[in-house]
Amino acid sequence: MSIHKKQDPRALRTKKMLKNAVFSLLSENQDVAQLSVQKITSRAELNRATFYLHYEDINDLLSQIVQEIFDELSSKTEPLLQMKNLDKQEHLLGFLDYVYEYRKIFAVFIEHAEFKNSLFEFLKNVIHMRRSERNIATTENTVALEIMAASLLGIINWWIKDGIHYSSEYIAKQITSMYKKKPL
Numbered sequence: 377m378s379i380h381k382k383q384d385p386r387a388l389r390t391k392k393m394l395k396n397a398v399f400s401l402l403s404e405n406q407d408v409a410q411l412s413v414q415k416i417t418s419r420a421e422l423n424r425a426t427f428y429l430h431y432e433d434i435n436d437l438l439s440q441i442v443q444e445i446f447d448e449l450s451s452k453t454e455p456l457l458q459m460k461n462l463d464k465q466e467h468l469l470g471f472l473d474y475v476y477e478y479r480k481i482f483a484v485f486i487e488h489a490e491f492k493n494s495l496f497e498f499l500k501n502v503i504h505m506r507r508s509e510r511n512i513a514t515t516e517n518t519v520a521l522e523i524m525a526a527s528l529l530g531i532i533n534w535w536i537k538d539g540i541h542y543s544s545e546y547i548a549k550q551i552t553s554m555y556k557k558k559p560l
Contacts, residue, residue, distance in 0.1 A: 391430055393420040395441055403480045408438070408488070442491060445481070446498060448474060453502050468551065472544035479536040486533055495532075500525035527554070 397419035401411060411434055417427050431437040452474050455467035475482055485491040503524050528551070535547055 387430065390422065390426060393422060394427060394430065394437065395444075396420070398437065398441065399478075399481055402484045406480075406484045406487075408484065441481075442485065442494070445478070445485075446494065449498060456502065456506065468548045469544055472547055475532060475536065476540075476544050479540060482532070483536045486536070492529070496525055496529050499528045503528075 394416060397416045398411065400419055401415055402408070413424055413427050413434060416434070416437070417424050427437075431440070449471065452471040456471065486495065500521055503521055507521075531547065531551065535542065539547075
């Protein structure tokens with residue numbers, strides 16, 4: 377017998393409505409400080425009491441959104457960890473397509489040091505796990521690991537801000553060609 381309690385579909389729907397309201401508001405004005413519970417609930421067509429049933433405050437809502445982003449990124453990078461090389465770009469495309477789909481949110485969050493540092497550590501961890509999986513020594517290449525993660529973060533940052541007209545396929549091709557000499 378499972379002890380996991382199934383979440384109420386209404387609660388899931390409400391949280392999704394609130395999250396979409398945040399995305400909508402941030403796509404119009406990227407200043408997170410301008411968010412208010414009133415603006416979010418008004419956009420979601422819900423009342424403030426409903427907001428407080430699910431979240432303590434805006435920071436709690438934003439923290440949960442960021443956690444969901446990293447959970448989703450983790451699921452998108454899982455296939456990357458299993459690949460021997462990056463010649464087949466479909467798994468890298470899954471990751472990049474996710475970033476592209478939520479590019480407006482990434483553009484807002486990446487301006488905040490905590491999110492940017494978390495994304496950097498996430499990318500560094502993915503590279504480290506890929507290298508470990510393929511028995512590539514990482515202990516003596518700590519600087520290379522930092523440089524690769526910083527390069528990927530830089531590419532993502534540039535792409536979502538200035539190069540969004542490039543497709544995820546093009547970006548994947550650039551990333552794989554960049555790492556052909558130094559395995560990712």
